[in-house]
Amino acid sequence: MKVENPTSRDIADLAGVSQATVSRALRNSPLVRQETRERIQQIARELNYFVNRNAAGLRTHQSNTIALLLFDETGGEDAQINPFFLSMIGYITRSAASMGYDVLVSLQQLTDDWHVEYQASHRADGLILLGYGDYVSYREKLDALAAVNTRFIIYGPIAADQPGLSYGCDNQTGGYLATHHLTGLGRSQIAILGDTSSCHPEFASRYDGYARALREAGLESDSALAIHADNTEEDAYAAVQSLVATGQSLDAVFAVTDVLAVGAMRALADAGRRVPEDVSVVGFDDLPRAAFVNPPLTTVQQNIREASEGMVQAIVGLIEGDSVQSVQMQPKLIVRQSCGATM
Amino acid sequence: MKVENPTSRDIADLAGVSQATVSRALRNSPLVRQETRERIQQIARELNYFVNRNAAGLRTHQSNTIALLLFDETGGEDAQINPFFLSMIGYITRSAASMGYDVLVSLQQLTDDWHVEYQASHRADGLILLGYGDYVSYREKLDALAAVNTRFIIYGPIAADQPGLSYGCDNQTGGYLATHHLTGLGRSQIAILGDTSSCHPEFASRYDGYARALREAGLESDSALAIHADNTEEDAYAAVQSLVATGQSLDAVFAVTDVLAVGAMRALADAGRRVPEDVSVVGFDDLPRAAFVNPPLTTVQQNIREASEGMVQAIVGLIEGDSVQSVQMQPKLIVRQSCGATM
DNA sequence: CTGAAAGCGCTTACAG
DNA sequence: CTGAAAGCGCTTACAG
Numbered sequence: 001m002k003v004e005n006p007t008s009r010d011i012a013d014l015a016g017v018s019q020a021t022v023s024r025a026l027r028n029s030p031l032v033r034q035e036t037r038e039r040i041q042q043i044a045r046e047l048n049y050f051v052n053r054n055a056a057g058l059r060t061h062q063s064n065t066i067a068l069l070l071f072d073e074t075g076g077e078d079a080q081i082n083p084f085f086l087s088m089i090g091y092i093t094r095s096a097a098s099m100g101y102d103v104l105v106s107l108q109q110l111t112d113d114w115h116v117e118y119q120a121s122h123r124a125d126g127l128i129l130l131g132y133g134d135y136v137s138y139r140e141k142l143d144a145l146a147a148v149n150t151r152f153i154i155y156g157p158i159a160a161d162q163p164g165l166s167y168g169c170d171n172q173t174g175g176y177l178a179t180h181h182l183t184g185l186g187r188s189q190i191a192i193l194g195d196t197s198s199c200h201p202e203f204a205s206r207y208d209g210y211a212r213a214l215r216e217a218g219l220e221s222d223s224a225l226a227i228h229a230d231n232t233e234e235d236a237y238a239a240v241q242s243l244v245a246t247g248q249s250l251d252a253v254f255a256v257t258d259v260l261a262v263g264a265m266r267a268l269a270d271a272g273r274r275v276p277e278d279v280s281v282v283g284f285d286d287l288p289r290a291a292f293v294n295p296p297l298t299t300v301q302q303n304i305r306e307a308s309e310g311m312v313q314a315i316v317g318l319i320e321g322d323s324v325q326s327v328q329m330q331p332k333l334i335v336r337q338s339c340g341a342t343m
Numbered sequence: 344m345k346v347e348n349p350t351s352r353d354i355a356d357l358a359g360v361s362q363a364t365v366s367r368a369l370r371n372s373p374l375v376r377q378e379t380r381e382r383i384q385q386i387a388r389e390l391n392y393f394v395n396r397n398a399a400g401l402r403t404h405q406s407n408t409i410a411l412l413l414f415d416e417t418g419g420e421d422a423q424i425n426p427f428f429l430s431m432i433g434y435i436t437r438s439a440a441s442m443g444y445d446v447l448v449s450l451q452q453l454t455d456d457w458h459v460e461y462q463a464s465h466r467a468d469g470l471i472l473l474g475y476g477d478y479v480s481y482r483e484k485l486d487a488l489a490a491v492n493t494r495f496i497i498y499g500p501i502a503a504d505q506p507g508l509s510y511g512c513d514n515q516t517g518g519y520l521a522t523h524h525l526t527g528l529g530r531s532q533i534a535i536l537g538d539t540s541s542c543h544p545e546f547a548s549r550y551d552g553y554a555r556a557l558r559e560a561g562l563e564s565d566s567a568l569a570i571h572a573d574n575t576e577e578d579a580y581a582a583v584q585s586l587v588a589t590g591q592s593l594d595a596v597f598a599v600t601d602v603l604a605v606g607a608m609r610a611l612a613d614a615g616r617r618v619p620e621d622v623s624v625v626g627f628d629d630l631p632r633a634a635f636v637n638p639p640l641t642t643v644q645q646n647i648r649e650a651s652e653g654m655v656q657a658i659v660g661l662i663e664g665d666s667v668q669s670v671q672m673q674p675k676l677i678v679r680q681s682c683g684a685t686m
Numbered sequence: 687c688t689g690a691a692a693g694c695g696c697t698t699a700c701a702g
Numbered sequence: 703c704t705g706a707a708a709g710c711g712c713t714t715a716c717a718g
């Protein structure tokens with residue numbers, strides 16, 4: 001009675017029906033008489049039988065799998081995944097499972113181009129792309145994906161002529177919220193920390209929001225207060241340390257990510273500047289650690305659960321042939337103690 | 344010249360060879376003349392052709408995929424993955440990729456039993472299981488996996504009669520290191536926080552190490568200082584708060600995970616106990632946030648990179664028929680400021 | 687070194 | 703409601 005690696009034919013023999021009927025019964029086809037169906041499913045259960053996904057996928061041209069590709073610009077060998085994207089994995093996986101999809105996770109270097117392989121090899125029906133990357137090389141990848149008709153959605157800004165769908169937050173508004181909070185507290189020498197060049201459209205938009213808030217408050221953007229840093233804590237630390245060493249005065253820092261904000265806070269502390277008394281700090285992302293740093297970090301939150309579930313729905317929609325739109329979410333300011341606002 | 348979804352037959356027609364030769368050439372078979380092989384690979388590249396994994400997998404009975412199953416005991420709908428296990432995903436994925444394997448990630452409730460499906464459905468060649476779980480229900484799952492000859496490795500303690508391989512750290516030594524550090528600082532009323540019942544063998548072993556260190560220091564284990572808490576920050580907060588409210592005096596806490604340690608530190612602070620002046624705190628895991636809390640947390644580190652890479656090598660070894668052993672790593676005490684040790 | 691052929695385990699039109 | 707049959711796109715013994 002025990003079969004080592006049972007196939008639908010084994011079930012058929014045991015049930016005294018054809019293999020086709022087994023296939024139908026296991027897919028809950030209404031074409032099969034209920035009594036037959038239940039008997040077949042019972043036998044399948046007893047044998048620990050599961051449909052061979054390779055065979056089914058070969059027939060149906062589907063994998064019921066979504067590939068989740070994490071791009072890592074700053075990543076060396078030992079690099080941890082950007083915690084912001086890492087925290088999406090749970091939501092994406094759970095949400096995909098509830099829609100009947102598996103999730104294949106892969107870390108990609110921006111120099112790789114395995115990404116086109118996932119759908120072409122029928123390993124995945126669609127892709128979700130996560131990562132802050134240099135826009136120019138990123139863009140090439142998107143074009144390559146579009147060229148082979150891959151279904152994909154990218155977390156990030158919606159560029160006008162960019163192929164594919166995107167799901168992102170209104171970064172301009174986010175930058176505005178952060179900066180407006182600082183000007184509202186009377187800060188006037190507000191530095192912005194990060195790579196706000198056009199290579200990083202999401203950070204560039206945060207800069208635009210920053211500039212708008214300054215303008216509204218009657219302040220001028222001062223290029224001496226635009227501090228360039230790659231998106232690592234170490235780079236942020238070094239950049240802020242250098243700026244402070246020049247004698248440049250400042251009373252606030254808007255870091256375009258929490259990772260940068262944490263580095264900035266360390267650099268300020270080591271330079272003897274108190275946060276928030278001497279310098280206010282705002283971040284962006286609301287990483288888990290934002291609540292734990294000292295003082296707890298005021299930051300702009302993107303709703304990652306909503307984003308994760310939305311992206312899964314979008315890619316599944318695309319796979320199933322629905323028409324799907326790009327989405328822009330509204331960010332939210334989370335006030336903690338790093339700016340000196342009363343709670 | 345452009346083919347929509349090229350197959351090996353299309354390549355064959357274009358190259359003027361048989362489909363079998365294309366298959367061989369693409370797998371770099373030495374049976375194919377080099378010149379022919381290169382010509383075929385060139386054509387494949389031009390057409391953006393990739394081998395259909397479903398078809399190949401059906402033939403070879405392999406998926407070249409590892410399923411990474413994360414079990415979540417405390418997980419409600421909105422629960423984040425335990426950050427300790429989350430941080431392994433990157434290393435596991437990268438390491439699997441370097442060995443030619445994809446990683447399928449799935450969050451599992453301890454009540455589910457999808458886990459047997461992964462290998463039986465030929466979606467994965469083997470499983471890696473991560474998660475702190477209630478040992479009794481966990482054990483049932485392992486037995487079910489073993490019953491259907493699934494290849495798997497579990498991160499956790501090596502129980503004598505447990506099926507499958509495991510990869511874990513020497514939790515007893517870890518508990519000893521933490522507690523010995525505290526006794527060495529002159530602490531004598533050392534609480535232990537967590538679920539150290541036999542349901543959680545890893546935590547129970549940490550308890551054993553704690554008891555051993557106390558014994559060595561001539562101290563007695565006091566059951567009033569064994570604080571039960573599920574592995575969440577909230578539960579730890581509540582448990583420590585209650586204990587302090589009873590008037591129980593204590594001068595140190597060994598939390599069996601960093602998640603618990605963070606909750607304990609909050610509860611102590613809110614009760615007006617200074618860390619480390621009044622109460623020393625040690626954790627376990629060295630989560631990313633351990634360095635960020637205030638004061639930075641002294642903790643026992645498990646080398647997650649080594650563990651991740653080791654587990655991938657082990658499961659791949661198992662898949663490829665090597666003989667593989669369970670491994671126990673040595674943990675390491677990371678001294679920060681939460682105990683008051685001089686740095 | 688290359689080709690013809692079988693077959694992996696399914697799904698689904700087609701026929702009854 | 704059920705079965706016989708074709709075929710998805712590969713890999714690999716077998717024959718040359």
